Amino acid sequence: MNRAFSISALFLIIFLMVLRCVxxxxxxxxxxxxxxxxNDPELSFDFCMKSLGSDSESRxxxxxxxxLIGLRLLQAKFSGTIEYIKQLQKRKSEPRLQKALSLCLLAYSTSERKDLTPFYKAKRYLDLNIWVSGMITSEDTxxxxxSMKGGMVPPLTKRNADVYQLSAIVLGIMAIL
Structure with missing residues (x-):
């Protein structure tokens, strides 16, 4: 009976350890x-949880x-926004919208960099801070x-907000590191 108790206790301990790790x-x-x-009142805690938690590696x-997960998400959203702007430009729309889209594309394209991962892995946080801050500036621009083109429905509001939130996440994590 003592042996059965020991085995049960061992399984319980292992179960509790696995549960604690999860x-x-x-x-x-x-x-x-x-x-x-x-540290950033404009950053949504829920957005952060949802974004970082969406990657199975986050566990x-x-x-x-x-x-690194946040940086990958940011780069994907940033590149996806550039492609989305290009798609919107292909549609026939009023000249004011086309002009605004062209300026958005220019703003985003100037901050685009193919892969920031090597900078992150090399812990070149100052360089990364400059690039990610540029991404925020692109979103704001x-x-x-x-907003300057009165009466226009902005087609990029959600995407711009996501770029901002993801940029804030990356900058916030770099500040912790």
Missing amino acids: RSADDIVQDTCKKIAA KVDVEGLG CDTQF
């Missing part, structure tokens, strides 16, 4: 999002790994184009 993986995303959202990494 809980810790979820905690790292939550803790990281809490920290960076506390297996540390804060540095979360930064694009938003301004539509």
Whole structure:
């Protein structure tokens, strides 16, 4: 009977350790999002949780790994926004919209860099900070184009907001590191 108790206790301990590891993986995303959202009132904690949590690798990494995930998400959203602007330009639309889209494309294209991952892996956070800040500027410049053109429905509001949020996540994680 003593042996059965020992085996049961061993399984219980292993189960609790595995449960704690799984809980810790979820905690790292939550803790990281809490920290960076506390330092940036414009950053949505829920957006951070949803974005970083959407990658299955987020359960297996540390804060540095979360930064890499955030950077990949940002680059994908940024490149996707450039492609979306190009698609919108192909549609026949009023000249004011075309002009605003052209200015948005110019703003985004000047900040586009094919892959920032090597900078991140080399811990060149100052260089990354400059590029990511440029991405935020692109988003802001694009938003301004539509707000200046009264009466126009801005077609990039959601995408621009996502670029801003993802940029804030990456910058916030770099600040932690």
